[in-house]
Amino acid sequence: MSTFLGMPARPPRSPYGTGNLRGDEPFPRAAHRELGNGQLRRNLGKATTTIRTKRLNVTGELPDWEALRDAGSAIKTDAMNRLPELLEQLERKVTEHGGTVHWARDGAEANEIVARLVKATGSSEVIKVKSMATQEIGLNEHLESVGITPYETDLAELIVQLAHDKPSHILVPAIHRNRDEIRQIFLDRIPGVDPELDNVPAHLAAAARAYLREKFMATKVAVSGANFGVAETGTLSVVESEGNGRMCLTLPDTLITVMGIEKVLPRYQDLEVFLQLLPRSSTGERMNPYTSLWTGVTPDDGPQDFHLVLLDNGRTAALADAVGRAALNCIRCSACLNVCPVYERTGGHAYGSTYPGPIGAVLTPQLAGMHAADDDPNSSLPYASSLCGACFDACPVKIDIPSLLVELRHQNTEQSGTTPEKLAMRAAAAVMKRPALYTGAQKAAGLGRLVAGRDRTISRLPPPFAGWSDSRDTEAPPRQTFRAWFASDEGRAALRAAADEHDGSHAEHDPGDGRHDPGDEGHDHSHGEGEKK
Amino acid sequence: MRIGLFATCLGDTLFPDAVRSTAVLLTRLGHEVVFPPGQTCCGQMHINTGYQREPVPLVRNFAEQFGDGSIEAIVMPSGSCAGSVRHQHAIVADRYGDAALRAGVATVAAKTYELSELLVDVLGVTGVGAYFPHRVTYHPTCHSLRMLRVGDKPLRLLRAVDSIDLVELPGADSCCGFGGTFALKNAETSTAMLHDKLDGIAATGAEVCTAGDSSCLMHIGGGLSRIRSGTRTLHLARILAATRTTPDALTEAAA
Numbered sequence A: 001m002s003t004f005l006g007m008p009a010r011p012p013r014s015p016y017g018t019g020n021l022r023g024d025e026p027f028p029r030a031a032h033r034e035l036g037n038g039q040l041r042r043n044l045g046k047a048t049t050t051i052r053t054k055r056l057n058v059t060g061e062l063p064d065w066e067a068l069r070d071a072g073s074a075i076k077t078d079a080m081n082r083l084p085e086l087l088e089q090l091e092r093k094v095t096e097h098g099g100t101v102h103w104a105r106d107g108a109e110a111n112e113i114v115a116r117l118v119k120a121t122g123s124s125e126v127i128k129v130k131s132m133a134t135q136e137i138g139l140n141e142h143l144e145s146v147g148i149t150p151y152e153t154d155l156a157e158l159i160v161q162l163a164h165d166k167p168s169h170i171l172v173p174a175i176h177r178n179r180d181e182i183r184q185i186f187l188d189r190i191p192g193v194d195p196e197l198d199n200v201p202a203h204l205a206a207a208a209r210a211y212l213r214e215k216f217m218a219t220k221v222a223v224s225g226a227n228f229g230v231a232e233t234g235t236l237s238v239v240e241s242e243g244n245g246r247m248c249l250t251l252p253d254t255l256i257t258v259m260g261i262e263k264v265l266p267r268y269q270d271l272e273v274f275l276q277l278l279p280r281s282s283t284g285e286r287m288n289p290y291t292s293l294w295t296g297v298t299p300d301d302g303p304q305d306f307h308l309v310l311l312d313n314g315r316t317a318a319l320a321d322a323v324g325r326a327a328l329n330c331i332r333c334s335a336c337l338n339v340c341p342v343y344e345r346t347g348g349h350a351y352g353s354t355y356p357g358p359i360g361a362v363l364t365p366q367l368a369g370m371h372a373a374d375d376d377p378n379s380s381l382p383y384a385s386s387l388c389g390a391c392f393d394a395c396p397v398k399i400d401i402p403s404l405l406v407e408l409r410h411q412n413t414e415q416s417g418t419t420p421e422k423l424a425m426r427a428a429a430a431v432m433k434r435p436a437l438y439t440g441a442q443k444a445a446g447l448g449r450l451v452a453g454r455d456r457t458i459s460r461l462p463p464p465f466a467g468w469s470d471s472r473d474t475e476a477p478p479r480q481t482f483r484a485w486f487a488s489d490e491g492r493a494a495l496r497a498a499a500d501e502h503d504g505s506h507a508e509h510d511p512g513d514g515r516h517d518p519g520d521e522g523h524d525h526s527h528g529e530g531e532k533k
Numbered sequence B: 001m002r003i004g005l006f007a008t009c010l011g012d013t014l015f016p017d018a019v020r021s022t023a024v025l026l027t028r029l030g031h032e033v034v035f036p037p038g039q040t041c042c043g044q045m046h047i048n049t050g051y052q053r054e055p056v057p058l059v060r061n062f063a064e065q066f067g068d069g070s071i072e073a074i075v076m077p078s079g080s081c082a083g084s085v086r087h088q089h090a091i092v093a094d095r096y097g098d099a100a101l102r103a104g105v106a107t108v109a110a111k112t113y114e115l116s117e118l119l120v121d122v123l124g125v126t127g128v129g130a131y132f133p134h135r136v137t138y139h140p141t142c143h144s145l146r147m148l149r150v151g152d153k154p155l156r157l158l159r160a161v162d163s164i165d166l167v168e169l170p171g172a173d174s175c176c177g178f179g180g181t182f183a184l185k186n187a188e189t190s191t192a193m194l195h196d197k198l199d200g201i202a203a204t205g206a207e208v209c210t211a212g213d214s215s216c217l218m219h220i221g222g223g224l225s226r227i228r229s230g231t232r233t234l235h236l237a238r239i240l241a242a243t244r245t246t247p248d249a250l251t252e253a254a255a
């Protein structure tokens, strides 16, 4: 008797309607609103320009920066190629050191696991370390729905949380807020804050600190993400700037870490590469101020109850894509956001996902899909780029984001059925593959001369070109195509004249002109040395 | 050298001056320029918009038109088309082509150059005998800068032009916002990027903004025209083709 086991199913994406991997509207419409926000554009412009310069200074000073990028890329690619084996090794090591490992297929499962673990401690509050993974799965919303209050402890995340806002940047979640706005948020939302609070950054930080210190001392459970998880040793790592993460990781009795499965690294030594790449690429610092490393439970030191939740939520689906999987190599440094000319102008909210900017435009569609519903906003994300390539140059693990965008655009058109655009593209290709038809079409294009004004300029075009002509004039097509000119008497004569010019110039000049007097250089040199003495 | 000229569909149809200048310039430098008459389009717009099946015939046609062994190098006055031939045709051929197409694509990709690369790397010239007495600023287009890595080759060519007043463009390496169908699909973001580029150009006080891609110049030039700027756009090839005896029409008008 034989058993038919069926075709292996495609790994599931993040389920539709859960978490924060999809906006409510397509990118161009969301961008329209954000582009109209002058405050946002000024804040973003200033912040991204400053951080770009800082990053270039600290990456430029390392003689082996390119070699480090290659190493980072190679280690991540290797880790993705043997992800199952590394994850099982990580589980074994964490368990050996007294931790408990949980596997979550998707965000909903992870949320349930975390809520169950918190409830088991009897606590109704948790303090949180800044984490993309818990933002992705909407953990805070879930905890609130079951009566657990989460407190964000990263300053920027706190601002966002207090304002009931959404983060707009991976690293600087409140990049869209200035200090006047922050002052107002604190006055409105922090209980017992000094009503005289002004907008001096140090005073704002002090107000947040007073509020958070009390939470650190009183809360028994913390939830964190992880930047890296080392399979060889079972060590987890969080890097941060403020030290608030360190408080959460060390003070409570229970620590629950939610880690995307792509964060695993094979060896402890691999950290030497990433602890150089990450801070220099993200904050433009040589080292991040706080690096926390922990392995399971250390008796009588730190949390005595440690749980690691390994989150898939579409990552295996991304891994199944031979091209797209490169996006899993991302270490969330945000360098690509900071150099992106589109992100710089629209900000992060336009992407509708926890992961904005260039990496978001390739990661979000892979985790959550592009066609989970009619007019899925995620299908607009791969087009939110001019393919300028600045992100590829900045990425510390050399993810070729422009090529991934082109690949996802292809996947989108393949999954979209027959659209008017596809028909137009087919028609264009059908004409362009036959030179005779093509020449005819060029003649038809020449008719555009008829709609041009007297200055040979076209200033209004019908859809889909209306957006183009809103801000650009278009020159009328020329009288003659290149190929017509090339075949014409005029063209032949012009090229003959150019050829004659070449022959003529060769008869006149002696081409051997590389003369220079070596004596001069020798003199300068000895003069310079003489001065040094 | 026997050089195959690819006009590009945009250059052939809408911006023939840049292609003409490329042909004249290379002929003046003593090379034989051939124009395979069956050439049409490299398919870049299709590929960048997400269509890879549809341009297979275009990719094949390009390889057939320029595969001829007597053509030693292929030149095109466009960084993005050269980038497409060198980097994207293989992707299309791998996915939807046969072994013959893959081989054909590899052959033409290996001898394809954007204009400044051909001049500096292959022909070994920077001084091409050009004369252009105007204030000029150069915008490095993204695909020539980051896909082809032409580096400062266009600037070296421009610096060697007689009587040119070359001024640096602030924020030169930021994208102008064109991006092919990006300018249609995300017209407002594209415009926001364009306006910052126009501000940079205005700060130079240049009469001419030049680049190696007619497509980006169409976008920048369209914006300059709309704001009634005094600056105009001109393809790099036109500056390099202009000489004292046969100046560019712009030079004649200004004189």
Ligand code: SF4
Residues within 6 Å of the ligand: A281, A329, A330, A331, A332, A333, A334, A335, A336, A337, A359, A391, A394, A395, A396, A397, A398, A399
């Ligand atoms: S894609 Fe690269 S540059 Fe962008 S956040 Fe990830 S690691 Fe950083």
